[in-house]
Amino acid sequence: MSEQIFLIDNEFFNKGEKDENTLYITLMLNRPQQIGLFEKIITFTDFLVCADGGANRLYDLESIKDQYLPRAIVGDLDSIKPHVKKYYEEKGVEISQNNSLDDTDLEKSINFLFAKKFFNELLQKSNLRLLIIGAFGGRLDQTISNLSNLVKINKLFKEKNPFSQSIIQMMDQYSLATCLLPGEYYYKRALKLEQTKGLGVLPLGNFNKGKIESKGLRWNLDGLEFEFGSFISTSNEFDESYEGIPYFKTDSTIFIMTCINENV
Ligand SMILES: Nc1ncnc2c1ncn2[C@@H]1O[C@H](COP(=O)(O)OP(=O)(O)OP(=O)(O)O)[C@@H](O)[C@H]1O
Ligand SMILES: Cc1ncc(C[n+]2csc(CCO)c2C)c(N)n1
Structure with a gap:
């Protein structure tokens, strides 16, 4: 019996047409963000999370920082700048501190999502598109760890729902x-x-x-x-x-x- 052929459809990036049965989550990591690309991505994002210093990168997108608040900032909070933390705290953004020395801030952000009831429910009944931005460059151990996490998250999604059409991708301004x-x-x-x-x-x-x-x-x-x-x-x-x-x-x-x- 032949297996189902899975479709990875990236065309919505251009068309800006979202699938109504899909929740689009963007997770921003602590690497430079290209404003034009971010503006494209944010138009279809339903839920934006910053991993610790990722919040500095969002804040640094000066001309648009007032327009897009993250739903949460997650991590050990050793990279977020104090004035950035204060800025988002005052805007009522959820800040979830986790000081474990066994997980990276990316892993803590994924654990944060999995701890949310809505996320688990969605994983069961609809599709998720998780886009992790700012994932490459800089330190090679961090980049390879991010890629390892891309595999880990894919396996986790499949474990939770083998029939899911969810798609998890990582990108920076050069690669997807x-x-x-x-x-x-x-x-x-x-x-x-x-x-x-x-x-x-x-x-x-x-x-x-x-x-x-x-x-x-x-x-x-x-x-x-x-x-x-x-x-x-x-x-x-x-x-x-x-x-x-x-x-x-x-x-x-x-x-x-x-x-x-x-x-x-
Ligand atoms: N130089 C880098 N190259 C690739 N990814 C990075 C780099 N720096 C940070 N990241 C990603 O961004 C996330 C948040 O980064 P941040 O600088 O806040 O954390 P960190 O304290 O450097 O790392 P850790 O996640 O190990 O605590 C990291 O978990 C990692 O996934
Ligand atoms: C086998 C193993 N290798 C490295 C670390 C260290 N470590 C991994 S993630 C992390 C958090 C960084 O903010 C730290 C310190 C560990 N715990 N276990």
Whole structure:
């Protein structure tokens, strides 16, 4: 029996048309934010959370900081600047402090969401789109930890609701990362947002050997054996002449990384 093919549809980024059965959550991390991209993202965000110093990045978007308040700021609060904390406190933003030395502020933010009744209920009955912004660059241990969390969150979502159509992605101003757990996927990119070139299909999900099949790429992967440290696909491209929706079939956990257009 063939498995269901999961659709990752990014077109709403451009169209600004939200799916009415989906809740859009944005989690801002402590990395530079590009204002134009943020303004696009915030138009479809229902629930914005900042992980600790992520609140400084929101506050620093000077011209629009009054317009978008986060629903919560979560973390050990060692990075949020005192005047930023005061500013959001005075506006009534929920500030959730968690001083555990075993979890990063990103993990604490995810735990915060999972502790909310509405979130668990939504996870059961509708779809969530969780976009984690400011996830790359800077410290490499933090970036790799973020990617590891992308896999962890995907597994957690699937555990809670195996039939969920929820999509969790990470991005910064240069890249968009989507984690594919073993299975079959269509990947409908956002044409204006995601470039044709500079596509990575990367076996970084569990670092095991795996087989990948793809359609719609310039260099398709025809059941080739993939392994970090051996064979990966970088600087690949979407094939513009392909008439279908790009397709991936993988038996191990991988990442699709696309490039963001500079002028979004
Ligand atoms: N240099 C970086 N590169 C990539 N991601 C980062 C970087 N710095 C912070 N982050 C992300 O932003 C989140 C919030 O960052 P913040 O600076 O508030 O935390 P931190 O105290 O540096 O790290 P931790 O989460 O370990 O407490 C981090 O949990 C991490 O996911
Ligand atoms: C195996 C292991 N490695 C590192 C840490 C340290 N650590 C991980 S997340 C975190 C919080 C940072 O704000 C800290 C200190 C740990 N606890 N366990």
